[in-house]
Amino acid sequence: MIRLHITAEGQTEKAFVDQVLTPHLAHFDVYTDARCVLTSKDKRAAKEYRGGLISYQKAKADIETWMKEDANQECWFTSMFDLYALPEDFPGFDEAKRLEPYQRIERLEAAFGNEMNKPNFIPYIQLHEFESLILADPAKLDWEYLEHDQPIGNLVKMVGSQNPELINDGRETAPSKRILKEIPEYDKVTSGVSVAAHIGLDALRASCKHFDEWVSRLENLGGKE
Missing domain, CATH: 3.40.50 (Rossmann fold)
Known part of the structure; x- marks a missing residue:
């Protein structure tokens, strides 16, 4: 053990x-x-x-x-x-x-x-930070944020086919800042972890x-x- x-x-x-x-x-x-x-x-x-x-x-x-x-x-x-x-x-x-x-x-x-x-x-x-994992599949933010179709769609479009680990570390463009821009009420400790769990380890690791x-x-x- x-x-x-x-x-x-x-x-x-x-x-x-x-x-x-x-x-x-x-x-x-x-x-x-x-x-x-x-x-x-x-x-x-x-x-x-x-x-x-x-x-x-x-x-x-x-x-x-x-x-x-x-x-x-x-x-x-x-x-x-x-x-x-x-x-x-x-x-x-x-x-x-x-x-x-x-x-x-x-x-x-x-x-x-x-x-x-x-x-x-x-x-x-x-x-570059925890939220890179969220951007592996930002569509799953709807698990926590209902009636946010447009903001979540904007994030999905922004990520596109990008490698989420390479979405950068700028003060306004880091992964968490991009999510907060679209969903100001985003809470990383509760909702962020819940969304990452919903995405699942297999998908997180693949991305x-x-x-x-x-x-x-x-x-x-x-x-x-």
Whole structure:
């Protein structure tokens, strides 16, 4: 039995892991749990605040703390961070920003893995953010947003035959910004995860190459064919 701890950028990614990835990976004898990355602590109140990738150093320290808390041999760790708005102190950031998206993500993940320097850590950065998964099949937004035929149709037309992982990271043109432009009431934590689940892992993986590679690596941890 393999246990997999996933450090998620925020509540959306955590909910996606809990609701979609966890039941899927259980079929491969990989049992997951997820928590949002630590952002701050209130020592007086003994409280932790989690969610939001503020800095690389904070994320690294949080993952390293979890590794110390669970150092068992059968335990693995991974991340689910967005490329969009990635902190500039991330290893390899300056060099990677000059590269094409898939090369950029490869360079960043390699630098991340080298910095962590743990054989049981699998670095993963989502191209370009969680909403890339929604744009794998934006027509499924009607699962949550009834009577939005025209806005959803606009998104379907915009995506067309594009690779959703390559829909860019501009402040006004990132996947989430495109969805919000058409559906201002879009809520990523509840509706976004629900729509992604409705699209289904098979369709998400077919449209999102880098995401598929990550899921395959996680499946293979269990040693099943």
